[in-house]
Amino acid sequence: MRVLALLIKEAVQHTGGMLGATVMMVGMWLMSLSFALNTEASTLLTAATGLVYYAMPLAIAYVLRRLVVLEYDQHTHDFLAGLPVSAFLHTALKYVVGLTLVSVYGVVAVLITAAISSRQELISARFLLQVNLQVLVYTFAWYGLTFAAAHLGRYRFTFWLLAIALMLSLEQVNPDIYRDVLWHSALAESLDVTRLAVPWSSLALSMTWGVLGTAVGMWLGSWQQGAVCAGWFTPMSSREKTFLVLLVSVSWLSVDLIEYVYVSGGPSYTRMPDVGHHSVVVRTTANPRLAAIGAEVAEHLHQFGVAVGDETWPTIVLVPVLQDAEEDVHWRSFEHDELVLEVDLNNRDHALVTGVVYWTLQHRSQSMPAIRGDMAWMAYGAASWWVGPDPSAPDLYAQRAGFARLSGVDERALVDSLLLEQRLGPEVAEAVGWAGLTLLEEKSGRLSVETLLGKVLRRRRSARLMEAVRTDLSRPTAWIEREARTDIESFRADWAQALTSYQHQQAATLNKARPEWGTLTRTASEVADVVLVSDWPGRFPKNEVELFWFEVPAMHKRPLHYSPGSGDDEPMVLAAQSTPISWDARAPVAVTYAVHSDLLDCELWSGLRVLR
Amino acid sequence: MSDTLLATRDLRRSFGRRVVIDSLDLNVPEGKVYGFLGRNGSGKTTTIRCLLGILRPNSGTIRYGDVTVKQTTTAMKRGIGYVSQHQHFYDWMTCERIGRFVGAFYPTWDHKEYRSLLERLKVERKQRVGELSGGTKMKLAMALALAHKPRLLILDEPTAGVDPVARAEILDALQDEVRNHGRTVFFSTHHLFEVEQIGDVVGVLTNGSLFYEGALDGLASAVREVRPELPEQASLEAAFVAIARDVTP
Known part of the structure; x- marks a missing residue:
């Protein structure tokens, strides 16, 4: 009842x-x-x-x-x-x-x-x-x-807020906490x-x-x-409210603190041998060739650090890639202060050493977003400038840089490495940066370049606020003018002139980046075709043209800058003239292509074309 | 005492370090109206909640009839009618529906009696509880407490915040219950005239302990023992004020 x-x-x-x-x-x-x-x-x-x-x-x-x-x-x-x-x-x-x-x-x-x-x-x-x-x-x-x-x-809301803060904190310690410890299991x-x-x-x-x-x-x-229980349902006193707000605030702030100080599980590659020396830790697998590359990288970075006055380097982990990779060195991850790079041993050692130094400098320059604008070319060119040309192909950087000028790159675009990379490929963009630093070295001496690169590396790392403000106000343009002892327009003109002088005779016959490289058609509801114009690039059989298909996330609205195989824009199919297109009708499908140039020992890219 | 229906011995209840009732020895005679007096915050409600088993005393015993327990049991509560100081009924229920709901918990529930009580107390049985005034809610609580014909009726300040007419109706109903059905009534109040009007026995609670328990006319002389300045002809109210004035509520 x-x-x-x-x-x-x-x-x-x-x-x-x-x-x-x-x-x-x-x-x-x-x-x-x-x-x-x-x-x-x-x-x-x-x-x-x-x-x-x-x-x-x-x-x-x-x-x-x-x-x-x-x-x-x-x-x-x-x-x-x-x-x-x-x-x-x-x-x-x-x-x-x-x-x-x-x-x-x-x-x-x-x-x-x-x-x-x-x-x-x-x-x-x-x-x-x-x-x-x-x-x-x-x-x-x-x-x-x-x-x-x-x-x-x-107290129930306080309980949940504290519980969530605790969960988030513990998640830093054990990412599988929901499966291994908590009720979500x-x-x-x-x-x-x-x-x-x-x-x-x-x-x-x-x-x-x-x-x-x-x-x-x-x-x-x-x-x-x-x-x-009934007593706990009465309203809180103001003192109680203050205490609980403080408690919850501190607990939520501590989540970030734990995330900052806690190294979950420790570095992933601590068992790999350290082949570095001096101030640089480089870990590699027990591959003699990779170990030698690692040792050379460590020596370069150490010397570079001494020269520019900043010897703070992350632990570098080199992992071999056994199959042909899209890039000779590929950035894989950065966790626990470890920069993990995949190294394709099918390339020459010099290219791999330069590639590792390149990625390390990129990382030290606060990664891509921070080096955009007028500083990017220095970060792009620093590795090849420091490591120097490949003894087996001493003119390679110059030829690549000269090709950029042949492809119609004007003076203002020289500093825009991201644009250069998108239009001509990463190697050409890197060579343009190398040419700028080489020019500066010729005009003002090696110390000027080292001073300039030191500023690039230290930018945004100043502990003092006023110093940070001062260096931020003092734009790289001013740094360059100071080191080059000339105004920036003159420096750019000299730079463009230097690129022109690098032009190789045969390079004029290579394909140029231009927008009318082909057409994209949507042949059926689920397949897209790319049709290259018949007379271009006429010097290359079609089977030497590599097509990169991309699905661009709908939220991006337009294709972003990309590197093959990185980020969200994973290539769907490589080297196929047709590709199934995504189910999501809102997601743009983009395509670009690359043609390998034996002369420049790199892949020259076309522009990006978007379907939808 | 063979005629005592409800008694407590050394009853103690504290909240944290604050002792609210201490060494409380109550004796509520059967068939009488017991007026439980005390200032606001003196521990009257805590005592009543202990008597009903809503709170568990820290120590001491409670005797109801022949049964002595440390905490009032559900079975004991079936023989007790309870009117709380504040009425927190389900507002969405009608008076009729709440009667049926409450009746399910009492084997002795008499729904006819409930309806007649509602009629007598002038409570519309089809009206929603949420629409009732404070005084009418109190009368509804009286009807709910009486309809299962309890042996003991415990009321916690039943006339607090009630208009004079409703108060008179409630007190009349109480007197009627005692007179015609021989029920025992234990009610707390800080209105002395109510005790004078219907009370047979009075208990005065000061600082969590019983200062006086006995007939009404003995209160003044008991107060005079500790307050000799109290005049011989002092009223009950003057006696209560004299003893309660220095008490920290």
Whole structure:
């Protein structure tokens, strides 16, 4: 009788609210389904698990707010406390009502999604059962903890803010914390992984959290017939508010602090031998050739650091690439103060040493965004200028630089290395920078170039504010004018003249960068063709032209500067004249091509053409 | 005492370091109206919440009838009618519906009696609780507390914030319950005239302990023992003020 009365009371009181929660879950499920369809997930059931993973905590919070928090907030708990019914009983009934409701959300979402999904994939009964089990356990874990937190009254938001701050902090220590430690475990891994075997340990972990939360929630709800909880639902005093705001602020600030100071798991390549010396740490695999390259790199960087007055270098890790890479040295990652570079040993040692020095200097110049503008060419050219020409091809840099002038690059474009790279390829852009530094060395001496590069490296690293402001106001143009002892226009004119003098006779026969290099056609709804103009580049058979296809993310609106194989603009297909185009009609498809030049020992690029 | 329905011994309750009731020995005689007097914040509500099992005393015992416990049980509460100081009913329920809801918890619930109480107290049974005035809510609480025919009725300042007419109706109903049904009433108040009007026994709570318990006319002489300056002809109110004035609420 008592139980029935309480159940009817909850049902009637919360019908409207629960309908609202149901509508919210249906809306979220449709969004999740749409997302799963668009991302071509391996199983459409990810729509259901995604819904549960992300939306269920919200639904649970909403349901428990209605069931528990409102009871205390509106003081109706006092009314119940006066009746001959134990707090344990009505707390337990609320728990069961809420848990049943949210569990139904999860199971129904899985079953409906499975029904839709079964039209295009085979879903076994065992897999369906497993997904339901994961969903139920995950729901139970979140529900138990939220149930406990709901009884904390005015402290519940503080509890969650501190819990999230703690989670984010711990995530710095262990990125797999959601799978290995926290209650998310039951659904933390994708279905691609868990469908191979039931994740019993993850289920047990989530269950443990759920049981813990349930026990604490029941205890709080029935402790002193709920009178203690009721006391926590009174408004905060101003002193309490101040303390909690400070506590939460400090905890959230400490998340960033931990991220800053904590080196999670330590550097990844500490076991690799260090072949560097002096101030430079270079780690490589036990490949004698790579070790020799590493040692040479270390020597170059050390000498460079001494010359420019800045010997701060990251640990450099060189990893060999056994298959032909698109670049001789490829930037892979930078973590834990380690610059990891992939080295394609199919290239000459000199090119690889220069490439590693190039990437290290790029990194030390605060990476690409910071070296844009009138400083970029110095960062591009510094490595080849410092390492010097390849003894086996001493004129190579000059020829590449001369080709830039042949291709119609004007004086103002000389400093725009990003544009040069996009139009002519990275090697040509690098050679133009080399030519600028070489010219400066010829005019003002080596010390001037070293002074200039030292300023580029130290830019933005000044510890003192005024120094930073001063150096920032003193633009690189002024530095160059000071070191070159002439105005910038004269320097550029001399630079362009030097490039012209570098021009190799045969280079005039190479392809020039020009926009009318071919046409792109959309031949069918899902395939795009590129058709090269028949007379160009006539000197090269078509099978020597390498086409790079790119899918440009819709959010970029227009193609950004790119390097092959890096960033978001991963090439879809290389060297194919046709390519399937993306399902997403909003995503532009771009294409460029490169032709290998034996004369310049590099790939000369065309411009970028965009379809859509 | 064989005629004592409710008694406490050495009852103590504190919140943190603040002791609210200490060594409280109450004796509520059966069939009488017990007026529980004390200033605001003197511990009356805490005492009542302990008597109802809403709060667990830190120490001491509670005897209800022949049963002595450390905390009032749910079974014991079925024989007690309770009217809280503040009425926090479910606003969305009608008076009829709330009667059915509350009735589910009492085996002795008499719904006919409930309806007649509502009628007598002039409470519209089809009206939503949220639409009732404060005084009417108090009368509804009275009806809910009486409809299961409790042996003991505990009321926590039942006339606080109630208009004079509603107060008179509530006090009349209480007197009627005692007179016609022999119920025991334990009610807290800081209005002395209410105790004078319907009380048989008075207990005066000061600083969490019982200063006086007994017949009304004995209060003045008890106060005079500690406050000799109190005149011989002093009223009950003057006696209460004399003893309660120095008490920190």
